Amino acid sequence: MDLVRLVVVALVLVPCVVFRHSADAENRHVFLDWEVSYAVRSPLGVAKKVIAINGDFPGPLLNLTTNDVAHVNVLNTLDEPFLLTWNGLQMRRNSWNDGVAGTNCPIRPGENWTYVFQVKDEVGSFFYRPSLGLHAAAGGHGPIRVNNRPVIDVPFPRPDGDLDVLVGDWYNMDVSEMRQHLDKGSDLPSPDGILIDGLGPYEASLTFKAGRTYRLRVSNVGTRTSLSFRIQGHKLLLVEAEGTYTAQKHYASLDVHPGQSLSVLVAADQAPKPYYTVVSSLFVTPELFGVGTVLYAGGPSAAGSAATGDAPLHDLSSHNSYNRSMEQAKTIRMNLTSGAARPNPQGSFHYASINVTRTVLLQNGVADIDGRRRCTVNGVTFANTGTPLKLADYFRVPGVFTVVSGRPERRNRPALGTTVIDASYKDFVQIVFHNRLPSLQTWHLDGYSFFVAGMGWGKWSPDTRSTYNLVDAVYRSTIQVYPASWTAVLVYLDNEGMWNLRSQDLEKKYLGQEVYLRVSQGNSEVSDPRDELPMPSNALLCGKATGLRSWYRLGPGPA
Template sequence: MRDKMVLKGLFSIVVVVFLLQCINGEDPYQFFTWNVTYGDIYPLGVKQQGILINGQFPGPQIVTVTNENLIVNVCNNLDEPFLLSWNGVQQRRNSWQDGVYGTNCPIQPGQNFTYVLQVKDQIGSFFYFPSLALHKAAGGYGGIKIFSRSVIPVPFPPPAADYTILAGDWFKQNHTDLKAILDGGQDLPFPDGILINGHGSNGSTFTVDQGKTYRLRISNVGLATSLNFRIQGHKMLLVEVEGTHTLQNTYSSLDLHLGQSCSVLVTADQPAQDYYIVFSTRFTSQVLTAASTLRYSNSAGSVSGPPPGGPTTEIDWSLNQARSIRQNLTASGPRPNPQGSYHYGMVNTTRTIRLANSAPIINGKQRYAVNSVSFVPADTPLKLADYYNIQGVFSLGSMPENPTGSGGYLQTSVMAADFRSFFEVVFENSEDTLQSWHIDGHIFFVVGMDGGQWSPASRLSYNLRDGISRCTVQVYPRSWTALYMPLDNVGMWNIRSENWARQYLGQQFYLRVYSPANSWRDEYPIPKNALLCGRASGRKTRPL
């Protein structure tokens, strides 16, 4: 079986490389073979069944450069279906590779699938993760660094080193037990701890030389809670958020919400010793804390004193910090032109979408919803049903464009949208818990956020000049967040809560961005190696 899987994977790689050479010319390639297995892990001192990639937890890091092609052959050696998704990697014209159930059939046990990704016109800090069920609670995630091409100026000197930090809340229960809790109609318990690169407190050390500056790429890969991070005795210069260079403001601590990533520069300008790097939960009645170590190479002593505490105020402090994160309009992005050359505030919006989260009880069980609709997966991935015109899988317009004010109901919800539209999206949160939202395949401009109820008059407070561009955004309790989003990527794209219990229990939907041109210029054709399942089983993909 193993030999067959490897041979099948190699054949798939040859096929997709041939196709990409036809499409993308001479952009460089990187090749990966990832074996996904179970393994014993002890991140909080308790034995758990972890999901390992090539025996590693967290998984291997992807280090790439703008426009490179990534050929990732994933061999599923679990006893259940598996998929990987690429949080923030936009998949230009290629939602076939998105790695969520709405676009891809799962990789069955003992089988493999070769992802063909191009980090087209992207830079920045991202991560990958397993997207099915509660696999994310067992590991299977890893960091992604996309560097600028050498001809593109970066708005800060090269750092002495570049570290990735994957932090997130963690449960001692196995992912199968957590899934059973949700399937039984209950919510998850409070997490048991915080992991930093797969370890609890004191498990990770980052070594620096005195006087030098380092880049830390930090992602919140957890399931349930926002985090605040800080470094004892050091300031942090924010330089990038999910692929956008930021105004270089200095912070003592930063809030990072579920699914979000950022980069900071830290200068080792303190006396030579060890210092705490601290993460703690935010907006929770019980505060979890974990610490790793910033170690000077000439350290004269270990960490001393208590770890530095986080912010003592709640929503207003975090909201004001979020508003301070803005685009660096003079910095080049992935192309040699300033990010601010795209004047998003001068583009007329074509449609306003208002999305309200809720937590209804449906059929006696806890569910979560968007505009009263609690998403249920179809028997066939929506992208395949759309491609093959399979009727009865989903209906366009099944996702309301505005809050309904009614009770929740179950539906495979899909919203129709036209290619090259320009949306105003308003997330409205009437609950007492912070929400975090991610949109696959797109970046958007955060133009406003505030407490209370959104109304058309709220547009008067929008930032139409240098709002940060990103792919994951928070909505504070009893507040709203507004985005401007160019629909420049054809495909079937997932819009979801990054709180994984909410996502699993229905707080997501799909946006079908449609172009009538049926051109490779707008969207790549179905891959030859596409997995087919459900009502698409037995169909043909396309000839070589």
Template sequence: MATSSTTLSFILTSFLLCPLMAYAEDPYVYFDWVVSYSQLSPYGVQKQVIMINNQFPGPLLNTTTNDNVFVNIHNQLSEPFLLTWNGVQMRKNSWSDGVEGTNCPIHPGKNWTYAFKMKDQIGSFLYFPSFGFQKAAGGFGPIRINNRKVIPIPFDSPADDFDVLIGDWYNVDYKELRSSLDAGDRLPSPDGVLINGLPEYKANFTFQPGSTYRLRISNVGLKTTLNFQIQGHKLLLIETEGSYTVQQYYDTLDIHVGQSYSVLVTADQPEKGTYYMIASSRFSGGDALVTGVAFVHYNGSNGQPVGQLPQSPCSNDYSYSMKQALSIRRNLTAGAARPNPQGSYKYGSINISRTIILANDAALINNITHYTINGVSFIYPDTPLKLADYYHIPDVFTLGGISDTPDGRVPILGTPVIDALYRDFIQIVFQNNQPTIQTWHFDGYNFFVVGMDGGNWDESKKQAYNLVDAVSRSTIQVYPFSWTAVLVPLDNQGMWDIRSQDEERRYLGQEVYMRVRGADTSVLPDPRDENQIPSNIIKCGKAEN
């Protein structure tokens, strides 16, 4: 994590030019990351993998609430590169969001420093490459935002924390996968599931008998929901994506792409034993089941587990999975980033100012299958939307380019942006009329997951909403031929990405941006509401000059 004095001087100078990010009482933390290629063969086929500081998965971004974070990225790949910080809210600062709609990519041989603040946030998250389907080659890693010492956690301190990254894996090179999608092909079945970058029976965890451990589990894969369990052990769910949850035991957990969960696991089985840790595919249709397996050793035992590999829930049992999802509730008595309990925000009594229904679909456009939202398949211009908006560059994106509800239009390619008012309180309904599970993410925000069910959403569904202790998170699943409703306080100005976490679908258009601005869009945002443009911003496309 060493950083040169020249780089530090540059970072600090840039930081001081963005004064609203600087709080004298809050720590500054610096990370210096080199992004490069290496050849690895997790499943027997050598493949070009993206490493960060020669690590795969990448290093832990370990921070604390309100830290001022600087991540200097040196790109040694053969093509441009971007990282996005999945679940980190980037308060007032979409400038460092790390997606193509807000940032120009870092070119080969260049470096750029992301600067952001972990403002009023705790929890478990992940980062990954957002450019050019590079996530299929790695470049992902874990993020922790720890509680400040003055804020108690709602459970006894564990003996240790483990980051557990699970995800589907493809032996095909990411550039070949990208080319096949461009040509109209679909992704093949994954070749396996990795646990912390390792194939079956290669990853190991050591527990001491009687001790309790925190596992921060993130699904870093491309598209496959994974079911997680540890043989003979209960999973006590305590947190998901920045919210402490009502503490409940689960035998297994469905973890959808892009989601993160924290569980406590107590080593309460016979001493000197070894136990299976399993991550197996769910809802994969006709595809063969793929499974990742690691070992949990007691007292450093290197023996083999006793008994058969435990079975996961039925592959296509959506009712089991939905029931589990609805059982996850917010712990209203716990503080998180602040001393006051999480339940002090009475989201259920706020009037909804706008309802937006986002329906996903597939369509043939120019003889190639694209994925759409309300009839529009998103394409990226050569100028980031955020820069175009800041410099008032025309003909880059279309405000209001999609309707608030599906209108039956002929599917088209486009660059739509939803225009939304700062401090509004809105409802977003994700409507899935397809036979495959969907997973959605909203950059810059957490939302309250108030309801999900089968069929089509209508106003009558509000009667069954959870308006008391709905969990707050940034990534949510929508089951086939079903809907999920979330409530969002629009308290973070900027240009924010709403996307499918299924990387194939996102690459082929299942994405839209929301511009959250004050009522008067003819003036720049008040610096109290949104950070000024960084002095080191990369410019490209129509913004370059």
């Protein structure tokens, strides 16, 4: 098989080797070797140990097309265990390769492990990042594109350029210092700045050619801060959000909350001079700014022209407002007439006509547990046990996790726990996130996208369903919940597995704000993964699953 591999060069010149099955010509196999290592960078003028992939910070582009099977061999040269997770990819039937502590044993220092997964209908913009501890605050992230097959049209003219823009807040302090702050009960201080593509102020640049149109895939890969993205003098035409083509609408600026990705089209229709890309923090004091430059080919350079003037940092009225942000969020809707990975329109799944079989209500909170400040979901702070929940479920290891109802339960006081919400395969579930805290939250569900049906201020009740968008709600995997408010999503549970539901605020996740959703055809005691891929033959075993390999149940993974 190795003798017939083909070399494919991605947009960022990342080599990957491809093999096609003779029996299934559509399934292209993409082979990548990634070495995870420490490097030193100073994006804000202060040297910091960062996590690089193949020496790059940010890491290389993972460029795939519908039906591709990715084989990503990750060599961990750090001095700590490491895992990558694939933010937004649905990992169909394959939570074995999700890359979080509840599904995978970590890759130990000096060792390697190969992720194998197939991309299907999630055509769009995503990113990967580390999932253990606070590693994501040190980098280790990079962009993911899932492209449509050539036989499927996109709902806009093919752009003249396709560019990945990774934005996020940044701390100059080392990850070990951040851990010390949180472990002793202190809040993290405000971030030190905003990076664009891993670069500090005025270092990141894009080059446009006059008269052309460019697709910018923007992802917030930061630690905890919501951001506003804009380009001086140019409109942003929103066309896609985390794998869903959106109703096309122009914006002067767009909010991108932690863990979210979106695509905009930008027409190079202005005078050929330098312009600024401005990324500003939302809802924090002091306000922070990341500034890059857009140059027109053949026009003056930023260094040689004063035509642009100072960067327009405070150029939007009432910009830093929760009300404004929520109103903008409600304008982001699905394009019902376009297809994505398949010929049928996205809107052909009439979610409003399906009866909700269950409501999961998740309330966040902060509590002192065992003398330490923790973050909770329904009064429970998630505690990793050292045994992946997926392995404990597969091998029937008792005492690793507790099945909970998925609704607030009466308890004397908040507590530590390893909690799993049990769910039935092909149920249609409403998940309501209720944020009782004074800061914005973002939540992400691995393995799925969901319809963002509604959001509003105050406390959710069944009567608020009358305010839902049951026609063209956007379908995505990460959603924000504003302070003292609620957000309701609808999800069709058609992907068996053990899936992580977590806060995308890295501080809150580190302090325990996550839970797992087990989707199976079994019962509340034992899952029955009839529609799931078998355990891969290279699966790592650890914790209470060490030595429990059951050869008769192993399989090769996606094909």
